[in-house]
Amino acid sequence: MQERKRETSAAASRYAGYNARSSSRPQGYAPPPPPRGGSGKRDKETMRGVLVALLIILIFVLMIVGVIWLCGGFGGGDGEGGSGSGSAVVTPADGGVKVHFIDVGQADCILIECDDGAIMIDAGENEDSQKIAAYLNERGIEHLDYVIGSHAHADHMGGMDDVILNYEVDELIVPTKASDSKFYKDVLDAAASKNVPVRAASVGETLTFPSGKLEVVDDGSETANDMNNNSYILRFTYGETTFLFTGDAESQYEREALANGADVDVDVLKVGHHGSRTSTCDEFIAATTPEYAVIQVGRNNRYGHPSAETVSRLERAGAEVFRTDELGDIVVTTDGRRISVAYDSGK
Numbered sequence: 001m002q003e004r005k006r007e008t009s010a011a012a013s014r015y016a017g018y019n020a021r022s023s024s025r026p027q028g029y030a031p032p033p034p035p036r037g038g039s040g041k042r043d044k045e046t047m048r049g050v051l052v053a054l055l056i057i058l059i060f061v062l063m064i065v066g067v068i069w070l071c072g073g074f075g076g077g078d079g080e081g082g083s084g085s086g087s088a089v090v091t092p093a094d095g096g097v098k099v100h101f102i103d104v105g106q107a108d109c110i111l112i113e114c115d116d117g118a119i120m121i122d123a124g125e126n127e128d129s130q131k132i133a134a135y136l137n138e139r140g141i142e143h144l145d146y147v148i149g150s151h152a153h154a155d156h157m158g159g160m161d162d163v164i165l166n167y168e169v170d171e172l173i174v175p176t177k178a179s180d181s182k183f184y185k186d187v188l189d190a191a192a193s194k195n196v197p198v199r200a201a202s203v204g205e206t207l208t209f210p211s212g213k214l215e216v217v218d219d220g221s222e223t224a225n226d227m228n229n230n231s232y233i234l235r236f237t238y239g240e241t242t243f244l245f246t247g248d249a250e251s252q253y254e255r256e257a258l259a260n261g262a263d264v265d266v267d268v269l270k271v272g273h274h275g276s277r278t279s280t281c282d283e284f285i286a287a288t289t290p291e292y293a294v295i296q297v298g299r300n301n302r303y304g305h306p307s308a309e310t311v312s313r314l315e316r317a318g319a320e321v322f323r324t325d326e327l328g329d330i331v332v333t334t335d336g337r338r339i340s341v342a343y344d345s346g347k
């Protein structure tokens, strides 16, 4: 946005320059026939005439470019700035947005739902397909603008093949590192059989979505030696409210993302790696400053997730912690300004 403004004023000053120079002569000015033998002067006059004509053409072209640009004809004309613009341009729709952290046990499944679209980030384990289908059907969701695999682990992409097979999916975003496992092949096969376009997202990219925007903050650690640190870090903005989804990112990668200048300051944090001790370091909490922290984690899981240490790190920083193992499905609702959290207590 700011860059665009700078470009506008630069164009305007160029424009003013052309005007000032061309205004020294009336438009349509034709040089008088040169006197005999005065070829140096004649050349000079001809050059000046050519220059004036060129300037007039340039002004005309700039005016056309300006009009097209103002009408948003160059794409991206919706006014959405980059993450650094600091202005919330996305206008909330009447219905607001719900971010569902679906309780799929020791796995992740997140549904971003608004009146006019839906995105799914991760789709639980293979055996979670029925639960996810029931959840989508209950909400009358048949179409997903994007289905995104945060990273190629079965507790994030295991149930994704069934989502692709049973719902209308516009695009499948896969991690930058693929897996040889069967569940991953099943996901790709499902996409191929439904002609769903498949691609990896790039850092800095904004996925267009009717209500809000989803930015790819990072696409994996440069030194990732496991899939967890290849998770996408995604930031969702709706009105003035922001969410961060980090897959199973661990602290080493969190620090790298911060060092790369990631803007991760948000209202709601999907806590990395099911609340593992090795994720959600103090520096990352200090940068994200979440008001609400959601942990997707299974009851009595064998990993001891979430770690009491991680939970207390978040609480000490002032975050209110919500866990699917204790609360079931957790739904964060926002109208673009206020945020409320609801859950299925006792599930």
Ligand SMILES: [Zn+2]
Pocket: 107, 108, 153, 155, 156, 248, 273, 274
């Ligand atoms: Zn996981």
